[in-house]
Amino acid sequence: xxxxxxxxxxxxxxxxxxxxxxxxxxxxxxxxxxxxxxxxxxxxxxxxxxxxxxxxxxxxxxxxxxxxxxxxxxxxxxxxxxxxxxxxxxxxxxxxxxxxxxxxxxxxxxxxxxxxxxxxxxxxxxxxxxxxxxxxxxxxxxxxxxxxxxxxxxxxxxxxxxxxxxxxxxxxxxxxxxxxxxxxxxxxxxxxxxxxxxxxxxxxxxxxxxxxxxxxxxxxxxxxxxxxxxxxxxxxxxxxxxxxxxxxxxxxxxxxx
Amino acid sequence: xxxxxxxxxxxxxxxxxxxxxxxxxxxxxxxxxxxxxxxxxxxxxxxxxxxxxxxxxxxxxxxxxxxxxxxxxxxxxxxxxxxxxxxxxxxxxxxxxxxxxxxxxxxxxxxxxxxxxxxxxxxxxxxxxxxxxxxxxxxxxxxxxxxxxxxxxxxxxxxxxxxxxxxxxxxxxxxxxxxxxxxxxxxxxxxxxxxxxxxxxxxxxxxxxxxxxxxxxxxxxxxxxxxxxxxxxxxxxxxxxxxxxxxxxxxxxxxxxxxxxxxxxxxxxxxxxxxxxxxxxxx
Numbered sequence: 001x002x003x004x005x006x007x008x009x010x011x012x013x014x015x016x017x018x019x020x021x022x023x024x025x026x027x028x029x030x031x032x033x034x035x036x037x038x039x040x041x042x043x044x045x046x047x048x049x050x051x052x053x054x055x056x057x058x059x060x061x062x063x064x065x066x067x068x069x070x071x072x073x074x075x076x077x078x079x080x081x082x083x084x085x086x087x088x089x090x091x092x093x094x095x096x097x098x099x100x101x102x103x104x105x106x107x108x109x110x111x112x113x114x115x116x117x118x119x120x121x122x123x124x125x126x127x128x129x130x131x132x133x134x135x136x137x138x139x140x141x142x143x144x145x146x147x148x149x150x151x152x153x154x155x156x157x158x159x160x161x162x163x164x165x166x167x168x169x170x171x172x173x174x175x176x177x178x179x180x181x182x183x184x185x186x187x188x189x190x191x192x193x194x195x196x197x198x199x200x201x202x203x204x205x206x207x208x209x210x211x212x213x214x215x216x217x218x219x220x221x222x223x224x225x226x227x228x229x230x231x232x233x234x235x236x237x238x239x240x241x242x243x244x245x246x247x248x249x250x251x252x253x254x255x256x257x
Numbered sequence: 258x259x260x261x262x263x264x265x266x267x268x269x270x271x272x273x274x275x276x277x278x279x280x281x282x283x284x285x286x287x288x289x290x291x292x293x294x295x296x297x298x299x300x301x302x303x304x305x306x307x308x309x310x311x312x313x314x315x316x317x318x319x320x321x322x323x324x325x326x327x328x329x330x331x332x333x334x335x336x337x338x339x340x341x342x343x344x345x346x347x348x349x350x351x352x353x354x355x356x357x358x359x360x361x362x363x364x365x366x367x368x369x370x371x372x373x374x375x376x377x378x379x380x381x382x383x384x385x386x387x388x389x390x391x392x393x394x395x396x397x398x399x400x401x402x403x404x405x406x407x408x409x410x411x412x413x414x415x416x417x418x419x420x421x422x423x424x425x426x427x428x429x430x431x432x433x434x435x436x437x438x439x440x441x442x443x444x445x446x447x448x449x450x451x452x453x454x455x456x457x458x459x460x461x462x463x464x465x466x467x468x469x470x471x472x473x474x475x476x477x478x479x480x481x482x483x484x485x486x487x488x489x490x491x492x493x494x495x496x497x498x499x500x501x502x503x504x505x506x507x508x509x510x511x512x513x514x515x516x517x518x519x520x521x522x523x524x525x526x527x528x529x530x531x532x533x534x535x536x537x538x539x540x
Contacts, residue, residue, distance in 0.1 A: 146365075148361060149365055151365075152359075152361075152367075152378070155333045155334075155335060156357070156378075156438075170369045245369075
């Protein structure tokens, strides 16, 4: 426990030190706040503008989470299909890799063309960007399930779906959560990306507008908000992961002895 | 289809009453297994015939790679014969859902479940238990699991996870999982292979007690001749790959047997004979 506290302290000092250094360097080198505002300025901007920023924060959160949830549902369904059948794995993989190699910036204009600017392209971009890691991880988890574990149920006369529910999917949970942690941060990237290009709401749009008005500290305030939201969601899924897949990491919190 | 279902229900009903005649007798009729095709084909099992009455306890011994496990996988319907027929309870193994208990050399406990949940797994899958699983898992089924765990000395470990248990404890749980749904056919694939001598002998006695208690049909694959001699009623010796059965002997020692017996001259003589036989076929 003391070890844990120590690591947390160190982690905190690292973050604090980073901002302190930033502040000190800005003052020492006399950097213009039009180029790089000091953290203290950013904090003040954040505090003063927070009431105006809040609806945008909620908007970005909404787009991100909606896109993420859709992405998880679609990704899981595709992953199960691809992972349970060797043929589907071989057939669908090239197409999936092809899709995933497309830079997601490139699909935003297409979504805008189809659905107009606003929330819809943000949600869709967030979704598209996070589907692939989920598909790959679920498929890998299912495809690498030890045949021994499946044999246990097969000898009992279990059906394919019983094997999937009792062995395949639980076995895949660590992969799934690893994918979720990647996917949630990617969803943020997707949603903000789309907002900067085609929306009049959301943090991405705020940053875009602020930068064209030379409100540099507001741009950085937006960055800080995004970073905080990302960390918060990541932490949420890490916590969930520990609860659900403690068996895989043999975490101390589930030891009964 | 309807008629077949009807018949199955009748068989199940008869089993519940405990009628011995409906239990699973096992028969292999010139069953062979070939993996792969053409030039790359590998014969895992030459045409082999084996007959087991219901309630019989047969041990399969032989050099490694001779197809012992293949026979088990045939009987459990994990694989189908390339030629010949495998009959369980008078019908082809693939033709119906069998109530089989199987334990592998590797304990294969599901790591995300506690020992209790692992042992309970067959009750979730096998009829008629599965129909009341969600009703009984906290009551009758849990008691049943705990009773069995107590018999093998694992009472205090029900809520532990597999990685918290030693190899011997895992093998005991493995045995419990193979037995929890009261199978009429028990297939054991070197279940005590990786254990030390003392734990092994202890588990032999536990298995003997459990066998004599319910008298399922048992097919045990092992490379330990003393294990075969101590537990089985019949010992079948297989030749080197591609295997077939070259000797089928009855062990004329009444059950229950005492563990000290394995050091008696009579027993040593028998295992010596088997040993020489296997040494010959290995060449």
